[in-house]
Amino acid sequence: MNLPLPVSMALSPGMGGSEPGYDIHLNRSGINSIDLPREDVNVEIGTSVSLHFLNRGAPIHITASSSNASMYTDFFHENMYVVDESVLTIPIRKESREGFFDLEILAGYGAVKTGLRVHIIPIQRLRPVVKEEFPLQPVAKGRPHMLMVLMGISLIVYSTWLLYPTIELLNIAAFLILIVGALNTWYRQD
Numbered sequence: 606m607n608l609p610l611p612v613s614m615a616l617s618p619g620m621g622g623s624e625p626g627y628d629i630h631l632n633r634s635g636i637n638s639i640d641l642p643r644e645d646v647n648v649e650i651g652t653s654v655s656l657h658f659l660n661r662g663a664p665i666h667i668t669a670s671s672s673n674a675s676m677y678t679d680f681f682h683e684n685m686y687v688v689d690e691s692v693l694t695i696p697i698r699k700e701s702r703e704g705f706f707d708l709e710i711l712a713g714y715g716a717v718k719t720g721l722r723v724h725i726i727p728i729q730r731l732r733p734v735v736k737e738e739f740p741l742q743p744v745a746k747g748r749p750h751m752l753m754v755l756m757g758i759s760l761i762v763y764s765t766w767l768l769y770p771t772i773e774l775l776n777i778a779a780f781l782i783l784i785v786g787a788l789n790t791w792y793r794q795d
Contacts, residue, residue, distance in 0.1 A: 626655025626694075629710070629721075631687060632662025637713030639667075646723045651699040654723060656708075657692055664688045667712050674706035677725050695723075703727055751793075755786030 630640040648654040658667065670682040680695045695708075708721040759782040766775035 626657050626692065628657045628659055631658055631660045631665050631667065631712060633659075636662065637665065637717045639710055639712050639717055639719045641710075641719060641721055646721060647726050648695075648697055648723060649726055649728050650697055650701055650703070651728065653694050653696040655692055655694050657690065658685065658687045659690050660687045665712055666714060667710060668715075669693055669708060669710050671706050671708050674708070674723075676704065677701040677706055697725060701725060750790075752786045752790040755782050755789070759783045759786070 627642045627644075627646050629642065630638075632638060633640050646654060656669070665687050666684065667687060668682070668684050671678075671680060674680055674695075677697050678695055678701075679698075683693060685691055685693065703725055705722050705724045708723055709718065710721060711718050759779045762775050762782060763779035766772065766779060769775065
């Protein structure tokens with residue numbers, strides 16, 4: 606069945622909860638009941654507000670209309686037959702200003718009537734969060750690290766042992782200096 610829809614509005618069944626929006630429960634607390642969202646309905650200028658109609662009872666006819674929304678949107682009136690779920694998307698013009706409009710929702714051919722205020726808010730421009738990147742090469746901070754100093758001393762002692770291989774104490778000292786440097790680094794982590 607092809608429904609003639611206004612260009613500025615989309616009605617699609619079965620999309621409840623899959624996209625961001627506001628849930629409006631039908632037939633949840635009684636026959637033809639309309640349970641509105643507890644939070645304020647806010648929409649940014651130039652975006653659209655999605656109203657998810659979630660029916661928890663028998664199929665229901667609802668009418669959504671607004672008499673004071675012409676400053677913000679082309680939406681005026683929509684009749685819907687909700688079996689399970691339906692989504693009503695109301696686009697907000699880019700050139701509109703901050704303000705609000707009232708959306709009237711009727712159920713059961715006018716037996717139940719409720720109102721919803723939609724607040725139009727300016728676009729929230731967030732400053733981009735710049736993550737602190739680690740430098741590709743380490744940055745020198747003051748004096749050299751103790752491990753580097755002990756590795757340099759160990760290299761000198763080991764090189765001396767290579768020149769004088771008869772002095773075994775130089776080889777053992779180079780090895781012990783490396784062990785002390787590793788243990789010092791291990792236990793004094795910053």
